[in-house]
Amino acid sequence: MTEPAPALTQAHLAEVRFTVRWTSAEAAHEEHFLARKVAPWRDILPPELAQALRGAEPGAAWRGVFAPGKLVPGLRPxxxxxxxxxxxxxxxxRGHLVEPRAGRFYPYALLAAHPGIRSADVRPSFRVLGVEGSAMTVDFNHPLAGAELEVxxxxxxxxxxxxxxxxxLPDWVEDICQDGPGMQARAGGLRTDFAPPYAMERVDAGADAAFYAVARPVAHIDATARGHLExxxxxxxxxxxxxxxLMAGAMTHLPPGLEAQVTGLGLGRADLEANARLARRVEHDLNAAPRLPLEAGSFDLVLxxxxxxxxxxxxxVLAEAxxxxxxxxxxxxxxxxxxFPxxxxxxxAELHDFERMGLVLDHMLAAGFTGCRTASWRNWPRPEDDPHIAQVLESDPLFVVTGVRP
Incomplete structure (x- = not known):
């Protein structure tokens, strides 16, 4: 007979999956985070949540909505x-001079000459709102300062x-919202400047076909992150x-058992052949020719x-998608x-992880996608049998941006 799962008492700790949802002018957003050692009698939590967790059993759920400034520092002009x-x-x-650009985030340490900023400052990044001549406008507010948060x-x-x-004493919601969430949204709806002159340069500027002619059957994320992606x-x-x-390899990240007609478009023939989910294989170099050799309106889902x-x-490429x-x-x-560096x-390589979601979102919006959403998954443990467990204990973070063709 299976023993019942214990209730959460002061003698216990809990793993709690948090989801923080918020919206910007461009998209809906959600951040998933696994808090692994929660002690509701001790930790800093919204009072309603702390009360709900005391005595809770596995599977217990709670939800609350908080006004801007309630859980993270509020917006201050x-x-x-x-x-x-x-x-x-x-x-x-990487040899390029980095200049401040409108909408971008940078570490506090880059403003060492500004009063009150120390060169070793470890606070989250500040945002550049604009650069004009010899002056620039910066925003030191939390990226989520003006957002209503659903937890x-x-x-x-x-x-x-x-x-x-x-x-x-961990402040779990603040920790979840620290150093990233909010960076994927535009500043006041204004488009971020993602166009330094070196933006598309790469260390290996050679033909991609030659690079991928060598089989590269690597798992780009661990099994836990793959589960989140599926x-x-x-x-x-x-x-x-x-x-x-698109840019298919040896693995298509669809749920196991899902029947689907999958076309894989990529460069590595060996990897494409190894992908058992593919019903059709198309060798094509998107960097050499972004236009897809496929019919309009022929797919329900593009990955x-x-x-x-x-x-x-x-x-x-996203316009073609x-x-x-x-x-x-x-x-x-x-x-x-x-x-692959x-x-x-x-x-x-220059962007923060959450800014990268903003970059993808920017391209989606420019291409004409609607109903856009971003999502992140962070802080799950890495599987014990993963080959990188000795170097990194946490599962690979995952970021997903989606949009719909109107």
Whole structure:
């Protein structure tokens, strides 16, 4: 007989899956985060949530909606300042001089010349709102300062704690919203400047066909992150749907058992042949020829999984994705924080993870997609049998941006 799962008491800790939802002028957003050692009698939580967790059992769920400024620091006009342009410390990344650009985020340490900022400052990034001549306008507000936040929590697991709980008091919702969430939205609806002159440069500027002629059967994300990605695609894929897997490799990230007609378009013949989900294989170099050799309106779902960072004409490719989708069809672009360094674009390597979602979203909107959404998954444990467990204990973060053809 199976013993009942324990209720959460002061002798226990809990794994709690948090989901924070919010909206911007361009899209709806949700951030998924696994808090692994929650002690509701000790930790900093919204009072209603702390009360709901005390005595909760696995599967228990809670939801609350909070006004702007309730869970993260609120919007303060005084935190928007005009400062000299030369207050931005010059630095080079991959040989390129990085300049402040409107809508972009940068580490506080780059404003060491500004009063109150220390060179070792570890606070989250500030945002540049505009650059004009010798002056620039910066925003020190939290990226979510003006957003209403919906917080959902579900108890995944309850377990006995070992010894006293020591260390800092975690403020779980603040931790979830720190250093990233909000960066994917535009500043006041104004389009972010994602166009430095070196944006599409790559370390290996040679032909992609030659690079991918060598089989590269690597798993770009661990098994836990793959599960999140398959789950994200499950909400977009219906049985029997026609799927285009752009820049396809040895694995198409669809839910196991889903019947679908999958066309894989990619460069690595060996990887395409190894992908058992593919009913049709098309060898094509999107960087050499962004136009897809496929009929308009011929797919229900287009996937670009873990490969967007290699595109040198991403706007043109997403415009083509829109063309080959039927009305109401969806596009899903996903990525993590791992890539082939020789082929990743310079801009991608420069951006924060959450800014990368903003870049993808920007291209989707420019292409004509509507109903756009972004989602992130962070802080799950890496599987114990993963080959990278000795280097990284956390599962690979996952970021997904979706849009619909009107």
């Amino acid at each position: 005084r935190k928007v300042a005009a400062i000299p342009r030369d207050g931005f410390k010059k630095f080079r990344l 959902a929590a579900q108890v995944e697991r309850v377990f006995l704690r070992r010894g006293a709980v020591r260390g800092r 789950g994200a695609h499950a909400g977009l894929a219906a049985p029997g749907c026609r799927v285009l897997d 670009c999984s873990l490969s967007f960072e290699y595109l040198t004409a991403p706007g043109a 829109l063309r080959v989708l039927r009305p109401g069809g969806a596009l899903a672009v996903s990525f993590s924080n791992r890539w 020789e082929k990743v674009t310079a801009l991608w």
